[in-house]
Amino acid sequence: MKLRSVLVSTLGVAALAQFASPVGAVSLINENFDTVSTGFKSASSSVGSFFTVDSGNVEVIGPGFADFYPGNGNYVDLNGIASGTLTSSIFNLNAGSTLSFDFAKNLDGGTFVPIANIFFGGTQIGSVNGGDSFSTFNYVFNTAASGELVISSGNTGPYGVVIDNVNLATAVPEPSEIPGMLLFAGGAFMLRRKYLAKKAK
Structure with a gap:
């Protein structure tokens, strides 16, 4: 389960890195x-x-x-x-x-x-x-x-x-790509938040 948590966090970081490209x-x-x-x-x-x-x-x-x-x-x-x-x-x-x-x-x-x-x-x-x-x-x-x-x-x-x-x-950065990058980063954050909430039950 730790691997999944790390993966979700990594996806968020990757999205932000792409935003900066x-x-x-x-x-x-x-x-x-x-x-x-x-x-x-x-x-x-x-x-x-x-x-x-x-x-x-x-x-x-x-x-x-x-x-x-x-x-x-x-x-x-x-x-x-x-x-x-x-x-x-x-x-x-x-x-x-x-x-x-x-x-x-x-x-x-x-x-x-x-x-x-x-x-x-x-x-x-x-x-x-x-x-x-x-x-x-x-x-x-x-x-x-x-x-x-x-x-x-x-x-x-x-x-x-x-x-x-x-x-x-x-x-x-290309302005047209910014909304998609932010959406991807937000989605990764919500997945990780959902996983942590489930784990806490």
Whole structure:
């Protein structure tokens, strides 16, 4: 009989766990830098709608201005005259949230391989080495997190990783599933309550 009690309790917990499972997403950052004027951006400058140059300086590159990757609109070299850092405002993320961005390198650096480091909430979540063509960085937050998104150059000099198409999305449960989940959890609770009442007689 104890097994049945444990099973009913487990069903309730499972329902609540399912309730917390993220199956949708809300975009928090969606930045391609195409509306940003090309050129060097110094500390405290805004770069697009979501980022500020936190330290050093960066270079916005695009059509008509040192465009290494035609057809991609504008993109940002994390090393302007020297290494720079882009920082977002503070965001609260649920487990299952995602981050992605495209990255390559400033081709004027020749064979030099630049580095960029990625942080969220003060914790490093990745790093990339810039190549001769765009690749994509992807990261999934397995637990809830809160803080700023920081993308920082990891090398000195004027040639850095270039980034584009930054997307940060927080996971949310599907609203249409919530009533069913609550009903399932409530049913499990009532079964266990009925069992305990019967046992007490």
